[in-house]
Amino acid sequence: MAAEFEYISTLGDGAYGEVWRCRERATGKVVAVKGFKQAHEDKEILRLAVREVKMLEAVDHPNVVKLLSYFKSKTNRVYLVFEYVESSLHDELDRFPHGLPSARAKLVAWQLLGALAYLHDKKIVHRDVKPTNILLGGDSTVKLCDFGFARHVRCGPRDVQECTSYVTTRWYRAPEVLVSASYGASADVWSAGVTIAEIATGRPLFPGESSPDQLWRILRCLGPLPFSVVSRMNPEKRVRSVATSTPPTYKSLRQRLPELEPALFELVQACLRLDPRQRPTVRELLQMPYFWDVPRKTKFSTPLTTAAPAGMEAASREGGVRSPAPGSHIR
Numbered sequence: 113m114a115a116e117f118e119y120i121s122t123l124g125d126g127a128y129g130e131v132w133r134c135r136e137r138a139t140g141k142v143v144a145v146k147g148f149k150q151a152h153e154d155k156e157i158l159r160l161a162v163r164e165v166k167m168l169e170a171v172d173h174p175n176v177v178k179l180l181s182y183f184k185s186k187t188n189r190v191y192l193v194f195e196y197v198e199s200s201l202h203d204e205l206d207r208f209p210h211g212l213p214s215a216r217a218k219l220v221a222w223q224l225l226g227a228l229a230y231l232h233d234k235k236i237v238h239r240d241v242k243p244t245n246i247l248l249g250g251d252s253t254v255k256l257c258d259f260g261f262a263r264h265v266r267c268g269p270r271d272v273q274e275c276t277s278y279v280t281t282r283w284y285r286a287p288e289v290l291v292s293a294s295y296g297a298s299a300d301v302w303s304a305g306v307t308i309a310e311i312a313t314g315r316p317l318f319p320g321e322s323s324p325d326q327l328w329r330i331l332r333c334l335g336p337l338p339f340s341v342v343s344r345m346n347p348e349k350r351v352r353s354v355a356t357s358t359p360p361t362y363k364s365l366r367q368r369l370p371e372l373e374p375a376l377f378e379l380v381q382a383c384l385r386l387d388p389r390q391r392p393t394v395r396e397l398l399q400m401p402y403f404w405d406v407p408r409k410t411k412f413s414t415p416l417t418t419a420a421p422a423g424m425e426a427a428s429r430e431g432g433v434r435s436p437a438p439g440s441h442i443r
Contacts, residue, residue: 114183117145128157128260133196143180146192160260161190167236167259175227177247177257197247197255201311204248211314221308222406223254228304229394232297238262241303242284243310265296282326283316287337288388290327291345291355298388305383312372324350332362338387375402
């Protein structure tokens with residue numbers, strides 16, 4: 113690492129890199145430094161690093177982590193410098209094993225969808241939405257991070273196009289991605305729905321042990337894949353055999369999420385429609401009844417492109433959402 117930074121602690125260690133909490137010697141400012149393990153040797157990892165830099169340089173939103181700088185060391189190792197954020201959703205769920213308090217869960221979901229709405233408006237698909245990639249500041253601000261898999265798309269928010277299928281951590285992977293079919297921004301909507309269910313319950317919704325097992329768990333809950341997905345898929349043999357089967361239903365979505373209030377269940381259920389073209393856009397999700405009591409004029413507000421439904425503003429005035437407790441640390 114460059115001499116300009118003083119190491120404080122390790123925040124995380126993943127397949128492609130490590131993240132450290134550091135202090136910038138010149139200013140005393142605490143930052144997060146991400147070092148790519150093999151970017152100086154592996155062209156694919158270097159490509160991921162370059163993609164992340166390009167994506168983050170193209171975005172500016174209060175719920176997207178801010179890239180401060182990037183550099184190469186004398187040994188050609190690649191480093192990215194980010195604003196430091198105190199906690200992650202993954203860590204908070206360790207503290208709240210039965211899910212975040214309901215008001216706090218709503219604010220996290222609101223901000224997460226706000227970040228995705230901004231990205232999708234710019235035709236950027238994140239492709240790795242999950243609790244470890246959602247940072248939580250001490251003032252309860254959500255920061256979506258890790259843009260190594262993010263990419264620009266040509267299609268609209270309900271359309272699909274050919275993209276690589278090796279994206280998104282398995283538990284949060286949309287069924288069309290699992291079967292190597294075309295996909296688009298609606299794959300992020302699926303990942304957000306699974307993540308929001310986990311925020312509310314503390315449990316991963318579909319914790320598959322392999323790609324075939326992941327798909328099997330989804331189909332046993334939600335039914336067979338629609339023809340629109342099956343007709344476009346190109347999966348490996350083991351996944352294909354699952355995708356073309358009709359497994360017996362084992363616990364409906366409602367049975368798996370009994371503690372969710374009706375409006376939240378409605379939101380999650382909409383995100384998890386098997387046909388990606390039938391899922392709401394993120395902008396439409398932000399208009400759903402679950403969010404009608406989120407104060408419109410707070411630091412957590414997310415701009416909407418359409419008018420609020422009747423009664424939303426009244427609900428905002430009658431009862432806002434309390435501020436959540438601050439986070440502790442990030443992984």
